[in-house]
Amino acid sequence: MSAQNAEKTPAVVTVTGAAGQIGYALLFRIASGQLLGPDTPVRLRLLEVPQAVRAAEGTAMELDDCAFPLLAGIDITDDVRAAFDGTNVALLVGARPRTAGMERGDLLSANGGIFAPQGAAINAGAADDVKVLVVGNPANTNAFIAASHAPDVPAERFTAMTRLDHNRALAQLAARTGRRVDEIRHLTIWGNHSATQFPDLTRATVAGTPATDLVDAAWVADTFIPTVAKRGAAIIEARGASSAASAANAAVDHVRTWVDGTPADDWTSAGVVSDGSYGVPEGLISSFPVTSDGTSWSIVPDLELDADSRARLDASVAELVEEREAVRALGLV
Numbered sequence: 292m293s294a295q296n297a298e299k300t301p302a303v304v305t306v307t308g309a310a311g312q313i314g315y316a317l318l319f320r321i322a323s324g325q326l327l328g329p330d331t332p333v334r335l336r337l338l339e340v341p342q343a344v345r346a347a348e349g350t351a352m353e354l355d356d357c358a359f360p361l362l363a364g365i366d367i368t369d370d371v372r373a374a375f376d377g378t379n380v381a382l383l384v385g386a387r388p389r390t391a392g393m394e395r396g397d398l399l400s401a402n403g404g405i406f407a408p409q410g411a412a413i414n415a416g417a418a419d420d421v422k423v424l425v426v427g428n429p430a431n432t433n434a435f436i437a438a439s440h441a442p443d444v445p446a447e448r449f450t451a452m453t454r455l456d457h458n459r460a461l462a463q464l465a466a467r468t469g470r471r472v473d474e475i476r477h478l479t480i481w482g483n484h485s486a487t488q489f490p491d492l493t494r495a496t497v498a499g500t501p502a503t504d505l506v507d508a509a510w511v512a513d514t515f516i517p518t519v520a521k522r523g524a525a526i527i528e529a530r531g532a533s534s535a536a537s538a539a540n541a542a543v544d545h546v547r548t549w550v551d552g553t554p555a556d557d558w559t560s561a562g563v564v565s566d567g568s569y570g571v572p573e574g575l576i577s578s579f580p581v582t583s584d585g586t587s588w589s590i591v592p593d594l595e596l597d598a599d600s601r602a603r604l605d606a607s608v609a610e611l612v613e614e615r616e617a618v619r620a621l622g623l624v
């Protein structure tokens with residue numbers, strides 16, 4: 292650490308599920324400064340279940356062995372309260388995956404048992420400026436559960452990750468148009484991080500030209516939207532394991548955009564609490580086009596949705612409502 296950085300108080304970054312696949316791809320990038328920038332020392336707090344603490348210790352040994360100048364320390368715990376004490380950035384990655392024969396109610400119940408206590412622990416002990424990103428699936432509803440158990444933390448601080456879907460959409464559109472991803476602006480992922488999501492290019496431009504002038508409607512409906520929405524399943528099918536490095540990359544992008552702000556001529560996508568915009572019921576955590584001023588997200592206002600877009604967004608929101616009703620019926624919120 293430079294003498295100047297050494298005088299700064301490190302940011303506490305808590306990662307749950309730290310010994311998992313995404314954790315292994317994520318921790319090294321956080322410790323190298325890619326999450327919070329080259330001037331912010333970080334103290335990592337790793338939360339795992341007791342049986343995975345040893346594996347997290349192994350990852351911590353490797354983090355030590357990288358001799359990252361910005362890494363001010365690593366704490367490893369299986370105690371949820373200790374994990375979020377003083378946390379500035381909470382990355383909630385660990386979740387209960389769906390296993391064969393598991394009903395959705397069982398999945399939501401198991402995740403409620405994880406995200407309700409984590410929300411309560413964030414409420415009890417996190418720093419006043421805490422920023423929360425939920426990656427573990429079902430990400431939107433897990434974020435909703437956690438936020439519901441943190442009444443003293445503004446709900447706006449709880450976000451769910453749809454940046455991976457956004458990045459997937461950028462990559463698909465760039466490949467189709469033969470342009471670079473950084474020439475694309477104003478793509479949006481709407482709704483749930485699930486196969487019902489709506490990847491929307493109706494407002495996107497590619498090197499200044501409307502995307503809808505460059506690709507035909509059949510490609511959008513039959514290839515672009517399903518490819519992006521089902522990419523997670525395609526990766527699992529090909530790799531034999533779910534997206535990990537790309538998910539970790541998207542988590543880094545999400546937090547980095549949150550703290551650095553969006554460029555003036557673009558927006559990104561994130562699952563944020565609805566204020567009722569675009570007819571999404573208030574309080575649901577849904578993906579929207581968002582900008583950040585470096586502190587908080589704002590939903591991009593006043594976009595016109597055509598009938599097809601409206602129907603696609605409504606279908607995904609209906610799924611979010613169903614998930615909310617299910618967690619309410621289970622007494623999880």
Ligand SMILES: NC(=O)C1=CN([C@@H]2O[C@H](COP(=O)(O)OP(=O)(O)OC[C@H]3O[C@@H](n4cnc5c(N)ncnc54)[C@H](O)[C@@H]3O)[C@@H](O)[C@H]2O)C=CC1
Nearest residue numbers: 308310311312313338339343385386426427428452455538
């Ligand atoms: N939002 C998104 O775009 C994406 C979300 N995901 C989701 O991210 C989650 C993690 O994925 P992977 O790292 O591949 O899974 P993984 O199974 O490799 O790791 C999960 C880790 O979480 C830990 N864990 C379970 N319960 C915990 C608890 N209560 N507290 C702390 N740790 C706990 C497990 O011990 C395990 O080490 C999954 O739910 C996956 O579906 C994955 C890719 C993209």
Ligand SMILES: O=C([O-])CC(=O)C(=O)O
Nearest residue numbers: 428455522523524533534
């Ligand atoms: O489907 C999964 O389990 C992983 C996931 O969320 C994704 O890759 O988008």
